[in-house]
Amino acid sequence: MTNHLQIKGLWYHYGDGSAEGWTLQSINMNLQRGELVGLLGPSGCGKTTLLRLIAGFEQPVRGTICIDDHEVASSRGMLPPERRSIGMVFQDYALFPHLDAWRNTCFGLRRGQDTSRAEWLLEMLGLADLRHRYPHQLSGGQRQRLALARALAPGPSLVLLDEPFSNLDVEVRLRLRSELAGVLQTCGASGLLVTHDPQEALAICDRVAVLRNGELHQCASPSDLVQKPATPFVGRFVLQGNLLPLNMGGEHWLTPIGPLSKPTEPNAAKATELMVDDQALQIQQDPRGEALIQGREFLGSHWLLRVELGNHTLRVRQPLERPVKTGERCFVAFRAGQKGLLFPGAIPCPLC
Numbered sequence: 122m123t124n125h126l127q128i129k130g131l132w133y134h135y136g137d138g139s140a141e142g143w144t145l146q147s148i149n150m151n152l153q154r155g156e157l158v159g160l161l162g163p164s165g166c167g168k169t170t171l172l173r174l175i176a177g178f179e180q181p182v183r184g185t186i187c188i189d190d191h192e193v194a195s196s197r198g199m200l201p202p203e204r205r206s207i208g209m210v211f212q213d214y215a216l217f218p219h220l221d222a223w224r225n226t227c228f229g230l231r232r233g234q235d236t237s238r239a240e241w242l243l244e245m246l247g248l249a250d251l252r253h254r255y256p257h258q259l260s261g262g263q264r265q266r267l268a269l270a271r272a273l274a275p276g277p278s279l280v281l282l283d284e285p286f287s288n289l290d291v292e293v294r295l296r297l298r299s300e301l302a303g304v305l306q307t308c309g310a311s312g313l314l315v316t317h318d319p320q321e322a323l324a325i326c327d328r329v330a331v332l333r334n335g336e337l338h339q340c341a342s343p344s345d346l347v348q349k350p351a352t353p354f355v356g357r358f359v360l361q362g363n364l365l366p367l368n369m370g371g372e373h374w375l376t377p378i379g380p381l382s383k384p385t386e387p388n389a390a391k392a393t394e395l396m397v398d399d400q401a402l403q404i405q406q407d408p409r410g411e412a413l414i415q416g417r418e419f420l421g422s423h424w425l426l427r428v429e430l431g432n433h434t435l436r437v438r439q440p441l442e443r444p445v446k447t448g449e450r451c452f453v454a455f456r457a458g459q460k461g462l463l464f465p466g467a468i469p470c471p472l473c
């Protein structure tokens with residue numbers, strides 16, 4: 122595969138940067154032809170800003186953006202959006218209310234351009250019979266598919282999708298997101314998908330880039346992210362892991378949950394934090410317990426508990442057959458046979 126999009130040393134701030142500082146800092150990433158890459162991070166971390174730079178609505182302060190090895194943006198100059206062969210899909214669809222589905226789909230085509238691709242897209246996306254309807258006469262899922270058809274109709278090689286499923290109900294969202302990769306593949310387009318939902322990114326993307334406060338923490342395949350999160354933030358945000366501080370204590374490390382045997386791995390000596398997932402912890406209800414059950418969620422196959430221990434809030438998985446109540450006290454312990462990850466380095470470490 123070849124690099125389709127390449128972002129090198131990209132820095133950006135709005136205005137003169139004096140108010141908020143950098144919005145994006147030293148971003149390096151690439152997207153290979155045909156790939157679907159997720160851009161994941163909490164609200165305000167810079168995801169939409171990065172899309173706007175790639176699309177050509179903002180200009181980098183430092184660094185370069187290349188498409189197919191051609192520089193399209195740097196501090197020296199930039200190619201206008203319409204010359205970048207990029208399609209965009211926004212979370213609010215941004216359809217034209219006064220145009221019917223067919224004319225919305227064909228909006229980006231040049232006068233006289235072949236419309237067979239637009240026809241094919243409407244057919245493939247199940248909209249062919251709705252071509253004369255206006256956006257207000259379509260359901261949310263149909264509007265979102267129309268937005269995708271409109272973005273793909275001019276034959277862009279790259280599609281930027283900004284939270285395209287966020288306004289849809291669960292069923293439509295799950296169906297559309299599972300169709301997305303196939304639709305892009307059939308159209309020969311690469312995709313960059315902004316989302317703040319880790320499950321969504323891991324479920325459908327070839328690789329996922331994790332941003333925080335304008336910095337790229339990791340860009341890796343879903344399985345690499347899960348097995349080897351580069352930073353504690355990636356572990357906490359993507360894997361919803363519990364992060365615990367480590368203190369030296371002779372032959373053991375001390376954690377707020379209990380002692381941990383020191384691993385033999387040499388790099389482990391530098392560890393300062395331990396990440397454990399919700400399955401690696403267990404509770405024992407006891408009125409004398411130092412922890413407090415603050416909340417519980419029913420997740421079908423188990424409960425997910427929110428447990429306060431000192432100044433830590435832990436996520437603990439609890440079997441359905443052992444129900445607990447909010448407000449009960451408990452002890453927290455590591456579950457036998459489970460592993461955690463030591464940071465820095467994401468070094469696996471047995472818990473008991």
Ligand SMILES: Nc1ncnc2c1ncn2[C@@H]1O[C@H](COP(=O)(O)OP(=O)(O)OP(=O)(O)O)[C@@H](O)[C@H]1O
Pocket residue numbers: 135136144162163164165166167168169170171317
């Ligand atoms: N036009 C603007 N002028 C000044 N600051 C802006 C502008 N647009 C966005 N910002 C700021 O830049 C930062 C990044 O915003 P951005 O919209 O890229 O975040 P995001 O990750 O897409 O967030 P969300 O998930 O909430 O959409 C935020 O602090 C935001 O307030």
